[in-house]
Amino acid sequence: MATEKHFKYVVLGGGVSGGYAAREFVKQGVQPGELAIISKEAVAPYERPALSKAYLFPQNPARLPGFHVCVGSGGERLLPEWYSEKGIELILSTEIVKADLATKTLTSAAGATFTYEILVIATGSSVIKLSDFGTPGADSNNILYLREIDDADKLHAAIQAKKGGKAVVVGGGYIGLELSAVLKMNNLDVTMVFPEPWCMPRLFTAKIAAFYESYYTNKGVKIVKGTVAVGFDANANGDVTAVQLNDGSVLEADIVVVGVGGRPLTTLFKGQVAEEKGGIKTDASFETSIPGVYAVGDVATFPMKIYNDVRRVEHVDHSRKSAEQAVKAIKGKEAGEAVPEYEYLPYFYSRSFDLSWQFYGDNVGETVLFGDSDPSSAKPKFGSYWIKDGKVLGVFLEGGSPDENSAIAKVAKAQPAAGSLEELKKEGLQFASRI
């Protein structure tokens, strides 16, 4: 018989937000048996960014339990035992296929039902697949994507099986850049393909991108820009052998990794909850249009106070902080206490090869590049300011120390007057250190 269970609080999704929500529930006080985390994945919440980085390293790769949450933000590592010690039910390998917000009931693929008083939606995103667009040959073997740990295991197995082979990375965003680097570190012959004029166009300026493209080229990664994959060839076993590009050229491939973006997983709630900008609309406490239902992480479109705007953010720092904010709000409401407003400053980062960058704020307006952006320097350190209406709104820094990264965060938060752009360029990081 299918099981039926009731919990006071259910977090749907055992990813980054799910794990940080659990920790916050414990901090705020939760009784054994009150909280369940339901997740499609077979493992306890972990720091997802590791999957495109240390998880795929050729030497000493990261493996669970090493990177369970909350180690990514310097916190305690929550092992599966932690959840049982705290009386939190971790319901793994369980996909919810139906959510009825009116009756407060979730139904799993196996027919189990879970009822709740308070629901936190933390379902994250799914990857966009080329087969979604009917790209010919896109279902061939060894055309891979990366979102969950199972995907990373498949990619790891393909890297082992195709040692010294050819890899094509489709997509020039941060996933494409991180994966190209790690595939190269595994001694594959790597080509990156993307349609835009430069990599990471949603954040990088042409000048920032020029540094990374040259650095990657120096490492032996080939970059093909301004074209897209329009089809794949496969052999008699169904294994991919080549990528056809829309400029008519063909790239041989033993492995193809596609990183062309994600979609927030909101389908279970369509028509039941207000949506905006592709996500589930929330207030500053991450409560949705349905009282008692919260949405956090990648799926939430929330008021971003600092820019007087509503936005959806697909980055790990926000997934952690939004989960904590929602739980504080839930517990605050129960206690009749107001919680401080969500003061979120956008923060993204990436690491590849021996590079590491951070970005804080908003990438709008004019830009000023500063520092040493020579890709052949022994230790390149450079950055960019974004200036709008005379104020510095965003800062990017490659190769910064912890203190320098804190300094750029302070700038993005304080939004100081920029003065002359020439001066700003000359001053470079000194400007940030003065704020």
Ligand code: FAD
């Ligand atoms: P997720 O962490 O994706 O968790 C969602 C969970 O919900 C998953 O476990 C999923 O299986 C589960 N789920 C979904 N639907 C159901 C269902 N119907 N039933 C049951 N369970 C369900 N951000 C950065 O800022 N810097 C980085 O360097 C960086 N690197 C990344 C590298 C990779 C490979 C990926 C995929 C993402 C990276 N990100 C990075 C983005 C960051 O990891 C996400 O923004 C963050 O994980 C979002 O947290 P979340 O809890 O909303 O979703």
